[in-house]
Amino acid sequence: MIQTTTKTWRLDDARQTLAIASTNDRCPQVIYWGPPLPAGEDLEAIAGVSQLDVTGGMLDANPDLSLCPEAARSFPGQPGMIVRDAAGERLLPKFKLHDVAQDDTGLVITCEDAVNRLTYTAEMRIDPETHVIVMQARLNADRAMYLHWLAAPVLPAPQNSDDMIDVAGRWCGEFQLNRTAWSAGIRYRENRTGRTGHEHFPGLIVPCRGATNTAGSAYAFHYGWSGGRRMIAEELPDGRCQIQFGHAARMETAPSKEFRTAILYAVYSGEGLNGCAISFQRHLRDRVVRWTTPGTPRPVHYNCWEAVYFDHDVPTLKDIATRAAALGAERFVLDDGWFGQRDDDTSSLSDWEVDPRKYPEGLGPLIDHVHELGMSFGIWFEPEMINPDSNLHRAHPDWALGAEDQILGRQQKALNMALPEVRAFLYERIAALLSAHPIAYIKWDHNRVLPQPDAEQTRGSYALIDQLRADFPHVEIESCASGGGRIDFGTLSRTQRVWLSDSNDALERLKMQHNAALFLPAAATGSHVGPRRCHTSGRILDIEFCAWVAAQRHMGFEMDPRELDPRETEVLKDVTSWWKDNRNWMMNADIMRLDSADPSVIAEQQSARDGHRFVVFAGKAGTSAQIAPRPLQLTRLDSNARYRVSLRNRGSAAALSRGTLTLKDGPVILTGTALMHNGLALPWSFPETMWVLEGERL
Ligand code: DGJ
Numbered sequence: 001m002i003q004t005t006t007k008t009w010r011l012d013d014a015r016q017t018l019a020i021a022s023t024n025d026r027c028p029q030v031i032y033w034g035p036p037l038p039a040g041e042d043l044e045a046i047a048g049v050s051q052l053d054v055t056g057g058m059l060d061a062n063p064d065l066s067l068c069p070e071a072a073r074s075f076p077g078q079p080g081m082i083v084r085d086a087a088g089e090r091l092l093p094k095f096k097l098h099d100v101a102q103d104d105t106g107l108v109i110t111c112e113d114a115v116n117r118l119t120y121t122a123e124m125r126i127d128p129e130t131h132v133i134v135m136q137a138r139l140n141a142d143r144a145m146y147l148h149w150l151a152a153p154v155l156p157a158p159q160n161s162d163d164m165i166d167v168a169g170r171w172c173g174e175f176q177l178n179r180t181a182w183s184a185g186i187r188y189r190e191n192r193t194g195r196t197g198h199e200h201f202p203g204l205i206v207p208c209r210g211a212t213n214t215a216g217s218a219y220a221f222h223y224g225w226s227g228g229r230r231m232i233a234e235e236l237p238d239g240r241c242q243i244q245f246g247h248a249a250r251m252e253t254a255p256s257k258e259f260r261t262a263i264l265y266a267v268y269s270g271e272g273l274n275g276c277a278i279s280f281q282r283h284l285r286d287r288v289v290r291w292t293t294p295g296t297p298r299p300v301h302y303n304c305w306e307a308v309y310f311d312h313d314v315p316t317l318k319d320i321a322t323r324a325a326a327l328g329a330e331r332f333v334l335d336d337g338w339f340g341q342r343d344d345d346t347s348s349l350s351d352w353e354v355d356p357r358k359y360p361e362g363l364g365p366l367i368d369h370v371h372e373l374g375m376s377f378g379i380w381f382e383p384e385m386i387n388p389d390s391n392l393h394r395a396h397p398d399w400a401l402g403a404e405d406q407i408l409g410r411q412q413k414a415l416n417m418a419l420p421e422v423r424a425f426l427y428e429r430i431a432a433l434l435s436a437h438p439i440a441y442i443k444w445d446h447n448r449v450l451p452q453p454d455a456e457q458t459r460g461s462y463a464l465i466d467q468l469r470a471d472f473p474h475v476e477i478e479s480c481a482s483g484g485g486r487i488d489f490g491t492l493s494r495t496q497r498v499w500l501s502d503s504n505d506a507l508e509r510l511k512m513q514h515n516a517a518l519f520l521p522a523a524a525t526g527s528h529v530g531p532r533r534c535h536t537s538g539r540i541l542d543i544e545f546c547a548w549v550a551a552q553r554h555m556g557f558e559m560d561p562r563e564l565d566p567r568e569t570e571v572l573k574d575v576t577s578w579w580k581d582n583r584n585w586m587m588n589a590d591i592m593r594l595d596s597a598d599p600s601v602i603a604e605q606q607s608a609r610d611g612h613r614f615v616v617f618a619g620k621a622g623t624s625a626q627i628a629p630r631p632l633q634l635t636r637l638d639s640n641a642r643y644r645v646s647l648r649n650r651g652s653a654a655a656l657s658r659g660t661l662t663l664k665d666g667p668v669i670l671t672g673t674a675l676m677h678n679g680l681a682l683p684w685s686f687p688e689t690m691w692v693l694e695g696e697r698l
Contacts, residue, residue, distance in 0.1 A: 008043035009100055009107055011124060012036060015131040015275075016268040018124070020107070021047040025097040026073070027066040027111045027120070030156050034217070035270050052238055065240050067109065067122045067153040068137065070094055077236045078186065078244060081120070081139065082148035086255050091116045091145075117142050122153040130283035135264045137246075144255035149230070150246050152264035157206045157219065157233065157241035164233055167201035167515070172503035172536045174198050174484035175515040182235050191228035192248050194414075194450025194457060195481060196488045202229040203519050204243065205273060213273045213593040214635045219243075220269070220276035222519055224288075224489030225262035227251060227458030251455040262490055273518060274592040274635065281521035281591060288493050289524055290469075292476045298523055298587050299330035299376065300576055301556025303443070306504065306535050308560070310337035310344055312358040318369045323561035325373035327569065328576035331556075332370045333378035333443055338363070340390065346411045349385045350392035352429035367437050378441025378476075379433070383426045384461055385412045385447065392425075399425075402451025409448025410482075417460025427467055434472050444495065446481035458490075465494040478526060484512075487520070497526050497554060504530025504558055505537040506549035507688055510619040513552055514593060514602050522606070523587040527553035529572065532563060541688055543568040544652060545619075547575035548690040552604070552617050554587070555579045578648070585613065590636075594618075597630035597679075600687070605634055615648075616693040620685050633679035634695075637672030641697050644669050645680065648692040657684040669698065 008031070010019040019032040021043065031047045052062045063073050068080035072092040084090050095111035098119070102108075106125035112118070121138040135153040139145075157164075163181045166189060170176075180187050191200035202223040211218045223229045223245040232244040245264050252259055265283065269275025302324035304317060312334075321332050339355055340348025354362055363379075370377045386393050386400050388408070393400065399422050400413040415422050433439065444465070450457060465477065477495040479486050483502035492498065498520070501512055509527060516525060527550045533540045543564075550556065555576065564572065579586075585608045594603040594616070603618040618632055637643065646667035653664055661683055662668050668680075675695075682691045 006044050006047050007097070007100075008047060009102060010037070010043060011105070011107060011126045011133070013126050013128040013131055015270075016126075018126070018133060019043050019046065020067070020109075022097045022100075023047070023064070026064055027068055027070065027095040027097065028100075028109055029064045029066040033155065033219070033268055052240070058238065062238055062240075065154070065156055065236070065242050068095065068111070068120050068151065069154055069242065076238070077234045077242060078232050079149075080137075080151040080154050080244065082249075083118070083139065083150075084146040084148065086144050086146070088146070091118070093118050093120070095120055124153060127283060127287065130287060131267055131279045132283040132287075133266045135266060137261045139259045141257050144257055145259075146255050147252040147259045149249045150259055150261055151232075151244040152223065152246055152261040155219075155221075155243050155266060157243050158208050158217070159239055159241060160209045161206050161241075162209055163207070165205040165207065166231065167203050169198040169201065169484065171198055171482050171485075172501055172505075173508065173512075174487075174501045175201065175512045177515050182233075182241065184235050184237065187233040188231070190230040190248050192453045194228055194453040195446060196226045196486045196491070197228070197449070198483065198485045200228065201484075201519075202231065202245065202488055204231060204233065204245075205276060205518065206233075206243070207273060211272055212595045214595050215272045218269050218273050218276050220267050220273075220280065220518070221245060222265040222280060222489060223262060224265060224493070225458070226461070226486055226488050226491045227455055228453050247455055248453050251453050253454055253456070265489060271636075277518045277593065278590045280519045281517070284489060284492060284519070285521040285523050285588070288489050289496055290493070291496060292474050297580070297583055298554050300328050300580065301331050301333060301526065301528065301554070302327075302329035302375070303333040303335055303528060303556060303558045305335035306531055306558045306560070308337070310342060312337045312355075314359060314366055317366055320561060321366075321370050321373055321375065324557060325375055327557060327561060327572050328580065329375060329557060331376045331378055331441060332373075333380065333441060334363075334366070335380045335443065336382070336445070338379065347387050347389040349382055349387040349412050350390045350415065352381065352426075352433070363437055367439075371438070376440035377438065378443060379439055380443045380445060381430060382445040382447060383430065383464065384415050384417055386415050387412050401457065406451045412448055414448065414450050414457070416457070417464065418454070418456035419460075423460060423464045423467075426464055430468060431471065434468075434475060439475060441476045441478065443478045443480055443499070446486050462490070462494065469494060492524060497524050499526050500553075503534070503536045504528055505534040505539050506530075506541050506546040507539065507621060508537060510549050510602050510621060510690075513549070514604060517591040517593060517604065521587075522553045522589065522591060525553040526556060528556040528558035531559040532568070543571045544575070544649070545688050545690050547572055548617065548649070548692055549619065551575050551579045552606075582615065585609075586615065589614075592635050594632060594635060596632060598624050598626070600624045601629075601632065603632055605636075607636060611638060612697045614695040616691075616695070618682060618691040618693070620687050620689050622687050629682050629684055631679035631681045633677065634675040637676055638697070639671065639673045639676070641672050642669055643672065643675060643695045643697055645675070645693055645695045647682070648694050649690075650683075652689070653683045654686055659683070
């Protein structure tokens with residue numbers, strides 16, 4: 001009988017325990033991840049009872065599902081690493097535990113492969129407040145290697161899960177949730193576009209059987225990298241499931257002695273999907289984003305893109321700015337069209353100099369006007385891009401990434417951000433403008449995918465943003481890529497806001513915001529009131545609905561304010577002023593998706609961190625199957641506390657709502673139990689309308 005030695009370690013917070021074990025000094029594997037284990041729990045016993053039996057048709061023991069599963073140990077699924085030496089020879093590492101360093105919140109696990117002269121390091125750190133576990137893997141060698149694949153520390157997924165939820169999307173349709181049943185084999189998602197992508201938000205949720213938004217157990221993952229990820233969710237032949245995340249394969253094109261994954265963020269929740277969502281929202285807002293002026297209110301935006309497009313004219317823009325300020329805007333963002341000869345999207349990207357035809361006296365007069373109105377000024381750039389019809393391309397065609405005959409995207413190529421001279425050029429142009437004018441904000445766009453994926457490109461973009469952030473720390477940056485094409489925690493560790501979508505259609509936005517809240521907090525999620533007839537869907541929506549949908553997140557406007565009629569102006573002013581009155585707590589609130597009994601009602605509850613107030617947004621996305629509205633149950637309230645709940649916009653009830661509901665007359669006072677168990681029946685409403693309920697703990 002072979003002697004077995006098992007070493008164990010655990011990471012704990014009030015929400016969860018994650019325990020790992022190394023048997024006979026092999027690379028450790030996760031043996032437990034779930035609700036907090038009692039202090040004295042026998043981890044060796046857990047390791048023992050988690051061993052699966054073997055029977056006919058199996059190996060004589062089940063290979064470990066370790067933090068880096070190894071092909072050389074007969075692991076029956078995808079390995080955690082695929083590496084070759086400089087001569088192209090494939091290496092099959094077999095790691096031996098070298099060291100585990102533990103402090104209050106983290107573990108650093110080092111394993112070595114003496115034969116192949118490789119060191120694998122996994123770092124896992126638990127955040128006791130947000131409950132997010134932050135993980136990263138590193139591979140070191142004493143000579144340069146070629147990396148095909150390196151997974152961040154590999155975690156098991158529960159076997160009592162029927163399906164997994166990952167995220168897809170498209171331009172103007174970001175954050176679509178996919179539910180895929182677990183079955184033998186792999187759910188494999190790889191993004192080879194070189195940008196995070198509308199299609200590929202790097203997130204995964206694994207709900208245990210029966211979990212809903214508000215109840216049950218769930219695990220969630222996010223890979224914080226903007227260059228494209230690979231996700232493997234694999235059910236092994238023996239039933240075990242593994243989750244791997246890393247950069248898309250073969251993105252490291254050059255040999256190196258060291259490779260690192262990006263950060264994998266993971267969390268367990270025993271309180272439904274919302275438990276995961278709250279953790280990610282808090283972690284992003286309180287740990288990942290570096291705010292330029294922490295503690296100051298998020299300003300109401302005005303962005304001129306859908307008002308003027310490329311047709312910039314200073315008197316018109318001043319008029320628009322004046323009207324936007326009167327509506328309540330506090331920041332004016334000058335979008336695409338101010339530079340080069342940019343009269344449409346066919347030219348001038350990379351010629352970052354103010355167009356004297358449109359701005360004969362430069363940007364100064366417009367910026368001064370904006371400041372006189374009490375607004376700050378922001379400006380649009382698309383730094384990584386170049387049009388073939390540009391002065392820079394004529395001077396340096398070799399600065400563009402990819403082949404000369406590549407397919408263009410929006411008539412443009414990407415610049416090669418790995419080249420220091422490209423970064424220096426971009427830095428100089430952007431810094432010149434930021435130094436010449438009081439500019440508080442950059443909308444940083446990225447409107448095409450790359451001709452080929454390359455991690456150096458992503459690192460180059462990160463380096464440029466980092467340098468600008470260091471030298472202009474007061475300048476906030478919004479990440480935009482034709483809307484939500486570059487949303488991830490890697491980008492958000494350098495920026496402060498995302499442009500969730502180019503769709504300003506409030507109905508589409510309602511759905512996208514609902515799903516994006518699984519990962520993103522309101523403070524970093526831009527949402528604007530668009531033109532009356534939406535430019536990307538053709539839909540006409542009432543201003544009240546549009547205003548409340550924008551008020552769910554970081555609010556702004558993007559229509560031409562000259563098109564607003566007096567009622568629309570009044571509604572917009574009213575909702576904006578409500579948003580300003582509430583933003584200080586709402587921008588720090590937890591967004592919880594409600595399990596609406598009516599699938600046509602998309603509802604969320606935003607609760608203040610201290611639990612003293614909440615707001616519920618119940619958006620009617622379509623006509624209901626049943627005739628009377630189904631009660632909406634609230635969540636995460638104090639069962640015994642009493643709350644005063646009022647329908648903020650009860651004056652908007654349609655004439656077809658004929659019942660005598662108390663909520664239509666004024667506030668009601670109910671306990672948390674009543675609100676969570678019975679819920680509230682809201683007045684009958686038209687599709688494409690929103691009820692707003694305000695709650696205050698007494
Ligand atoms: C795409 C963005 O998503 C839009 O908001 C706008 O900034 C345009 N680019 C400008 O070209």
